[in-house]
Amino acid sequence: MSLHRTRTRSRTLAAVGLLAATSLFLTACEPAGSDAAAEASTGSSAAPGSGAADGGDASADNREDGTVTGVLTYLAPGKLEVGGRPFLVADDTVIQGGDICGDPETPEAENCTADELDAAAKNGNLNVEVTIKKGIAERVIQA
Template sequence: MSVRKISALTLAALAVGLSLTACSNDGTDSASSSASSSASTSSSASTSSGQSGSQSGVKASHGSDHARPSGTPKKPGISCTNQIDYAGDTRSNAEINAIGEQTGYCPPVSASAGSGVANAGDHRTIVGTLEYLAPGKLIVKPQGGGTEQAFLVSNATQILGAAAICSGTDGRVTMGHDGYGTSKCTVDQLETAAKTSSVTVRVTMNPKSGGAETVEEKYHP
């Protein structure tokens, strides 16, 4: 009778032990599964956030690439120097017009024409009265006073007249919206006009060589 009681107690204890072990295993598995699920969710959120940030960055960069250039919209078929008065600008007409063709916008005037003179690197622009000095050598007296500037002209110089230097073949005034001539003239025609000392021009020259790149007549009715 005693042996049976001991066996029953032993079996009962063993059953309780097995039950506790099973509960312990279930708890560990559940915690491990919960941690794994949480880590997976966190990883997915991080990846999604990173992708969203990357896409946002791309959109911002794309918007910056298409930012509106500064300046005035260029009119079709009209060069910027004929659309806007760049008297006193530090750049050559070729450089200004190239910017307009490439961007579709005429750049703002980079220097005030108050004294009629502007300097920048290898270019100098002077607006003033044209005078004759010698064959191939003329003078421009800046508007608003200042020291007169001698410059050289050659067949490489772009000379554009409105009426006094030269004009259209039918004798009509030829000028752009900025009031400067558009007809191509010769050096001889330029020198003849210079001898009158009554023509206003815009001269863009290289101060180092003294050579004029462009001479444009300012039309006066």
């Protein structure tokens, strides 16, 4: 077998392996709120005024943007849930509340970190109002 064929086969196998690894990576890293293809194929989407985006009955689609109020639940570091709606916490998420961090007597005055929010969620029984956009919390405020 010639050296040229061996190199061609090696390159082909390497390219196929890279393509397979890339497709697995992209599938695993797909954001939680990216169900656009599923919505397009099934036609399921919360109708305006259905309450799914504003914390009402989110059974139709719990991935809508909007504001949700309820008890905060810890899922994983930086991943929480409120009112059945999972969300991620970003570096620029505004987090405020005395029961989250600081003095419970002044709930609006305290700015908190994502780690403090995780700890408060683990302790349980914390009511918050969360503004979510594309699966990421823009704002978490103690309710």
